[in-house]
Amino acid sequence: MFVSKFNRLAYQFIEKFDHVKVPAITVIVGQEGLGKTTLLELLYQQNHEKIDGTILIDALKFASKYCYAANNGGLTQFRKFFRNSKLFLLDNINLLRGKQKTIEELFHTLDTLTAQGGKVVLTYKGADFSFVYLGPRFSSRLASGLVIRLNEPTPSEIKEFINYYLDSIAQPDLAELIFKLNPTNLKQVKESVQKILNKQDEEEKNNNFNSPESFAYKNLDMIQAINLVLPLALSYYQVDVKDILGRTKRVDHVQARYMVYLLLHEIFTKDYKEIALYFQKNFRGLQKRCQKIKEQNRESFDTLCQKLYNQLKQNPIE
Template structure:
């Protein structure tokens, strides 16, 4: 095995681990790890000395489970010293003499996330209706609410409910044929089947099911051949009495670039919204997480501080907890309310409240597309006109893509809307840019630095004191 083989294996392992712990935890911890060597039973990974204790206690069991799933054999992840050199690798390191390429589980065997079960889902006013509908479908698939269409912002629990339905069905309905996929996976498999003349096997894989769970169906928009295939798959499953459950970040009528007949199909069942959690729900999420991970708190008020600071999604709340606990571990300080304020105050400055201030007071100024453009222009020393132009040199192209990614993340605007804001570009251009930026940030430290620099300017905007957003762009867009 070569080092490039090891790197590819590690990339597959950390991608599996990311599905278990969420993007926030990935950004904080997995990015600092690097594979060193393997003997087929152990995988040695470098970690910075200051973070070894926390990573070893919290992440190595998860990484070992991910490594075992990806490599399809028992494989224990072990932390090597940070200064350890990268030794040569034997050709048969993975398989005792016969090299075996690492691979993701095949489509029919893609695993569900174990912790995404109904009993682990935290109920609140923002998600109670969607949870009840999901549980009803899991108990009686194909009988009511077909299709079930779950919609809401990213990170609010839609994927959790999809996995919970799938795991419940497999546990309680013996022999039920269940498949979970993302719309992007469906597209990739379909185009691959066309290219390799495997369309018959593809249709059998997706149409001979009792329950199909598809995440992020908004990504079908603009892919005409895939839309047509999904339309026929949808019809075939419904006619056979199979259950479909779909998720998206918007309701079907707002998917303007999706074929009308698909929008009609999506809207023909029950649509249930999953909204951002209220403060009580966020607090319950935090309490469940510290119990599950045996995190010790010196001050229960720390959870209240986190719940007040972070309001966008369950995923963001969990990521904030990871940051606070990590900072406490690295600085050898107890987890207290004051520490939480210190850590999160730099990320959410407008959320730091004075005594007596009501929790529902508006404290954050909104970030707009012009704010993002101005912050990017200042960071990369380019003009906003350049960002909106057709020029495409490497540095400007990266700056423009990062601007699209942050505009989407900060404003929640649709891809078509952002395309118009970025010089009249096609929505697929924005979608592709956002996806490529996310992938680059995951693997490229310099990209993470760029992201941090721009976000620091946007934090000033939220506090109402930053330079970003000044100028004619802000006047034009408001």
């Protein structure tokens, strides 16, 4: 993890974390893009095996789980799970603004688990550090805890982070490009790098698409295209044909299934409507899910694309 003056106090808190000695509640405060989520993830990684019942959750996900439990008779199990936590890590409490029922539930969750010796670490986005939207009882409780502030990184610290991050992903040659974009926080650095890498990927794909072999692939009918894509997905995800063609909800089955649709659309230029009709899926739902799967599994998508390109070169279509 990148550590500098702007985040050193928070890092030292995590590095020397002692479950017995730390206050019941700790709040890490800082503007967007300074690595608050990364700090919580580091704290989780260092303690989840040592401290039973360690939970790391985003505030919106907590709200979603609470809503589902409340509407499906699962509140008893929900409360047992969260209120028995020994170390509860909540990311971005700001996201609960306006969700009064969830705020009330969270208050009782923290009240119960701290009364049982549990500890809470949460993050707050912003410089104002105002919990008014939580109500006087809850805001007073949080304000009485330990508050650790992340400062705004200096330009030199941003430059150091750029070099650190590019080295960590083996892309040091991008440094000058990123310097010119003048990012002001860590998140902007990562987003800028990703945009450049995505653009390079698209340019490489376009070059591949413009090769003579690629035109033959674009003209394949649906069944021919599926016969090329399906074996790759089966091998990559280690699943069976029935898993891809079926409707199981296992994560790897779903990813493999939608990766097939994505490759048919982006490599073989099959229309989403045509794909949905062939696989008997809802067109809008398939299109939306494909884009989400692509965003969440970019590395897998790029790997499968490269495998197809390699196959194209080795076995050209006449």
